[in-house]
Amino acid sequence: MSGNFNISSSPHIRAQITTRDIMIYVLIALIPAACFGIFNFGISALTVIAVTTLSAVITEAVYQKLMHKRVTADDCSAAVTGLLLALNLPPAAPWWMCVLGSIFAILIVKQLFGGLGQNFMNPALGARCFLLISFTGRMTTFVYNDVVTSPTPLAAMKAGESVDVLDMLLGNTAGTIGETSAVAIMAGAIFLLVKGVIDLRIPGTYIASFVIFIILFGGRGLDGSYVIAQLCGGGLMLGAWFMATDYVTSPITKNGKILYGACLGILTGVFRLFGGSAEGVSYAIIISNLLVPLIEKLTLPKPFGKGGER
Amino acid sequence: MEKCKERLYNGLIKENPTFVLMLGMCPTLAVTTSAVNGAGMGLTTTVVLVMSNMLISMLRKIIPDSVRMPAFIVVVASFVTIVQFLLEGFVPALYDSLGLYIPLIVVNCIILGRAESYASKNPVLPSVFDGIGMGLGFTVGLTAIGIVREVIGAGEVFGMRVMPSSYEPVTIFILAPGAFLVLAGLVAIQNKVRAVLAKKGRNMPKTGCGEGCASCGNSACNGKIFAVENEEQKGREEQK
Numbered sequence: 001m002s003g004n005f006n007i008s009s010s011p012h013i014r015a016q017i018t019t020r021d022i023m024i025y026v027l028i029a030l031i032p033a034a035c036f037g038i039f040n041f042g043i044s045a046l047t048v049i050a051v052t053t054l055s056a057v058i059t060e061a062v063y064q065k066l067m068h069k070r071v072t073a074d075d076c077s078a079a080v081t082g083l084l085l086a087l088n089l090p091p092a093a094p095w096w097m098c099v100l101g102s103i104f105a106i107l108i109v110k111q112l113f114g115g116l117g118q119n120f121m122n123p124a125l126g127a128r129c130f131l132l133i134s135f136t137g138r139m140t141t142f143v144y145n146d147v148v149t150s151p152t153p154l155a156a157m158k159a160g161e162s163v164d165v166l167d168m169l170l171g172n173t174a175g176t177i178g179e180t181s182a183v184a185i186m187a188g189a190i191f192l193l194v195k196g197v198i199d200l201r202i203p204g205t206y207i208a209s210f211v212i213f214i215i216l217f218g219g220r221g222l223d224g225s226y227v228i229a230q231l232c233g234g235g236l237m238l239g240a241w242f243m244a245t246d247y248v249t250s251p252i253t254k255n256g257k258i259l260y261g262a263c264l265g266i267l268t269g270v271f272r273l274f275g276g277s278a279e280g281v282s283y284a285i286i287i288s289n290l291l292v293p294l295i296e297k298l299t300l301p302k303p304f305g306k307g308g309e310r
Numbered sequence: 311m312e313k314c315k316e317r318l319y320n321g322l323i324k325e326n327p328t329f330v331l332m333l334g335m336c337p338t339l340a341v342t343t344s345a346v347n348g349a350g351m352g353l354t355t356t357v358v359l360v361m362s363n364m365l366i367s368m369l370r371k372i373i374p375d376s377v378r379m380p381a382f383i384v385v386v387a388s389f390v391t392i393v394q395f396l397l398e399g400f401v402p403a404l405y406d407s408l409g410l411y412i413p414l415i416v417v418n419c420i421i422l423g424r425a426e427s428y429a430s431k432n433p434v435l436p437s438v439f440d441g442i443g444m445g446l447g448f449t450v451g452l453t454a455i456g457i458v459r460e461v462i463g464a465g466e467v468f469g470m471r472v473m474p475s476s477y478e479p480v481t482i483f484i485l486a487p488g489a490f491l492v493l494a495g496l497v498a499i500q501n502k503v504r505a506v507l508a509k510k511g512r513n514m515p516k517t518g519c520g521e522g523c524a525s526c527g528n529s530a531c532n533g534k535i536f537a538v539e540n541e542e543q544k545g546r547e548e549q550k
Contacts, residue, residue, distance in 0.1 A: 133487070
């Protein structure tokens with residue numbers, strides 16, 4: 001087709017930014033959390049991150065090669081999935097668990113549904129839940145400061161113990177590799193906000209609705225340190241800023257994003273307060289992922305000139 | 311006799327109820343947590359299927375068309391009750407592990423489907439062999455799913471350890487999501503095999519419509535799928 005008569009469907013104005021750029025921004029934004037995880041948990045965390053990320057990229061490349069598709073492993077989306085999955089694993093995860101999780105995320109959740117842009121739920125979280133159901137013991141046993149099975153702050157709170165809020169903000173606690181430090185996660189999130197990769201609607205409404213839910217039903221009322229501990233504990237920060245905002249599995253309409261955030265906050269609150277385990281972010285996000293087509297249908301904006309009063 | 315052999319082949323491979331017709335998904339997904347449960351469920355269904363096909367085929371000229379469904383259900387339910395008591399008396403372990411799914415055989419769509427589409431229109435002997443073929447096809451399907459789920463999810467086959475002791479079972483495979491994963495995987499594999507065989511020139515119908523509606527278990531279709539298939543086939547040939 002000649003360059004002068006290139007007829008295509010909208011959008012006609014194209015941004016310079018590519019998928020690859022966005023994925024690299026996300027990777028950069030995850031560096032503080034990853035580095036803090038390595039600093040906090042030592043060399044085993046580095047191994048988990050390396051093995052998981054590498055096997056995710058290799059899985060994507062091998063699958064696309066075998067299926068005679070264009071190999072898109074260099075757009076870094078598999079690397080982001082792998083890194084996010086690694087940050088969701090306990091530092092003592094054995095290598096085969098990392099590889100299995102990566103293969104499940106890339107092969108079953110992402111590629112079998114059509115690859116990037118077609119997956120119905122967040123691949124990293126899908127794999128995390130797969131591993132959590134399959135290897136509950138390993139996924140919930142946390143080693144910290146050479147103390148085996150030290151409880152995460154959330155588990156301790158659920159058991160009625162008190163926790164140090166400052167430690168939770170900084171991240172000097174047990175937990176998965178990337179979730180412990182709220183400060184490191186926020187540093188990455190601010191970078192993404194400044195770059196315009198994510199907007200405040202989803203994480204903002206997620207955190208706001210979660211706080212309201214905790215104040216209403218948490219049984220402690222307006223107890224500031226309890227609310228902050230709930231916010232910084234578990235995967236909430238990592239989930240709200242990096243996984244709920246995944247482009248593929250979140251609504252594209254503005255009102256839809258707010259509705260989606262509210263769903264996430266309420267579900268997380270329900271799972272944490274009334275569920276069997278202390279943590280509920282990953283299930284809340286993948287369940288809300290499944291609601292996204294419905295939310296988008298509900299909040300479809302009216303075209304100009306339609307609707308309104310007669 | 312030729313007809314009987316054809317019915318066996320039809321049930322086991324060409325129109326395998328689990329992998330091709332996708333009938334009876336409820337027991338397929340629910341009870342295949344182990345190979346023993348899968349085989350037990352399959353054989354129980356086979357017995358009921360053979361007996362009900364036989365009786366319905368005998369009664370096919372007596373049952374009025376307008377009340378055939380209630381009549382079929384009464385026949386099937388009688389045999390299921392007999393089989394249930396036999397299981398409870400002689401293999402209580404299997405009876406316990408299959409639980410609720412034994413009475414549910416009454417509403418298994420394979421049994422009603424075969425009664426409706428085959429046994430009520432054909433003589434006794436082919437109907438019996440149709441029941442045997444379909445039942446064994448179902449048994450093979452369920453046992454295959456059960457074996458895969460048991461190996462991955464528990465490291466065992468028929469209760470015997472097959473994986474090395476360092477193998478950690480992937481528990482999700484003996485839970486509900488694993489049933490869907492394994493069923494989808496096995497269907498994908500057999501679709502691939504069929505595609506390869508079709509390429510080599512062996513004629514394998516894509517759906518169960520190859521023989522027309524007389525031998526099809528999908529009574530809800532009323533010939534619609536067959537018509538669509540034929541149109542598609544014509545369209546493909548015209549394009550060539």
